[in-house]
Amino acid sequence: MRYRRAGLAKVLACTAVLAAVATACGSGGSGTSPDGKVELTIATFNEFGYEELLKEYEAANPNVKVTQRKTGQAAPHHQNLFTKLGAGSGLADVEAVEEGFLSQVMAKSGQFENLKEIGPKDVREDRWLQWKVDAVTTKDDKLIGYGTDIGPLAMCYRKDMLEAAGLPSDAEGVKALFATWDSYFQAGDTYVQKTGKPWFDSAAQIFNPMHNQEDTGYFDRDDKLVIETNGDKKIFDQVTGAVARGQSAKLSAWSPEWQKGFKESAFATKTCPSWMLGVIEGNAGPEHKGKWAVTAAFPGGGGNWGGSFLTVPKQGKNKAEAAKLAAWLTAPEQQIKAFKAKGTFPSQTEALISPELLNQTSEYFGGEKVGMLFSEQANKVAAAQYKGPKDGEIQDNVVSPALTSVEQGTSPEEAWKQVIEGAKKAAK
Template structure:
């Protein structure tokens, strides 16, 4: 049968061509492209079981960068995109710059799915200037602070989560505590990496690397320069461990107590536990405080490209996957913290505790932190590259001895080049 079908116009729907968007038995075939872990494996099977006319093919890529580079290649080619394409927040600005390639979900999605399903800052992030919603929010990474209790005790600092909140009230109080810590401990660092702190600071600002008209403002935004000055001053005082995030030495640093504090999005707890190891259970703690209120690091969206042959069915699947009920299941499966307002009050989330972090009620903690995130900051086309490549490199240069002025010049010129 397969040979006969191939000989007789394999491109027809009757022969089950994926190009036609239907299977051999007449089902609508939807492709879903994700990366890393979304917790969708069992959910997609559940959707197929309740929608017998739908066949779902899951295209899962290991690395976020590989997924997004492949996606942009297919956008340029004008073909090959999946019916649903996941987009990570770091790449969202580049997708928004090509929003005409994606469907407005307020027009093709289920009528009862409104932007207020999500935290406002989450849905606002995927809304264009003319009001088109191009992505349904999946997970988020609300920020709290993690700290090493043994190192805090050695410096004469309080160690219990409630007692340390004053330390993490503002960036000024945070860096002042770092001075106290260094005075008492000498060779130990206050934080892991200048870039890890700086990125959190910049993302809290009302205006980031671009203004709302997509004009690059790195050299004219006083908030960015103020953040830079505070972080580099802390580096000069020895507060940074000078580690490259997610590198081997950084990984080992959790186990060897190389630094006392860590900016901690919800998903970072798993990283800390893995890298510090079982022998350090109870040594690391997390508190529901973050300098200047709150912030977010991480999270994704589900989009429906205009290349989709079944946009309505794709939007229905994307809406179902991002419904509060399914997001709680994904959270239970893979720890992806939900962005839906209703999900943030679900008992399955609020009752979650972490034995590794001393029994902390981490579900309720991060649900509260999510509500503290300020309005969505506008991201320009090269915002992700400027943060992850340009400023990270410039701050690493400072940590390795480059003068602050020279590194700032490097950051400004690198941003201008990235924005061209």
């Protein structure tokens, strides 16, 4: 969805300490503390909204002490995860996994606990949307992760900027603009012609949700790379065509320039998975409160972009306790609290029909009932796109840089060649 390692000093320290404290240096510091408490570690990235929840868990379980390891972005978190899986030690008791890296974890599923066996018996699979469960179930029916959040797609836009271009900005009026990708790009042409300003933030931020709407992603279910035949070339051409017509602000997502772009009104529309609302509010600032709006009208009917799982590696010392913590964090009640804290939208079926969620509004987005809006969008997703080996690497390190290169002057034809060559190299 979203983007500390134990350093060398700790590794060296572990080899030097007495056996009496060796437990604390083992699998990420898990085990039992001197005062008899069960010590658990949980490794996450970006914002899961767990800070206050972990305090709540400790208060309800006074025999447990939980330490959160929080990495800023998804890529370094998962690099650390795979390195320590290979080393056979050093992982947290609970490890978060983002959907773009899930296939690599599933390929190593034997190194993770089957939560059907060690998890609390009252945790049933119908706690989650079925496609969320299917994504983390092995071919021999082992469940290696509990679903946290999802990223149902909507569209965010600046009402005042659309009005300045003579385009409709009310909830009903924008439906026609965002009905299909063709109508979206046509509206973008009108906007650019009327204002001389960009329509969206970056090519990659448009390509990714379009790609996620495809029946088949970069890999088919036999893990064969299919980027040349899955429809991505058509999407690539649509997006780069819009770039050529001046629709992109050419701001690389998560860069300082992109963050400033929200405050400086550098673009009028933004593809909006649920977790993007907090990003917009944080970057655009209070001066733009009420100017941004969010609508369920999304080109192509919606989809999902992002979402994660909590897993329990077999390296841990207190695996049953770790599974208990993961189960509690992914219960509907806790996931609603996480959504309120950081905008991570729940994947739990009870949460999606909870009045507490459905009545959740955003004053920043004009009082919109964002809980109800994204719940409806989540229920439009029939199945999650299969993410094959190196899916996240291809998206982050191959396709997105190629699209950025087009924004910087590379021809679309040359950039597409780079995509094919890079994807084949990554898939080896």
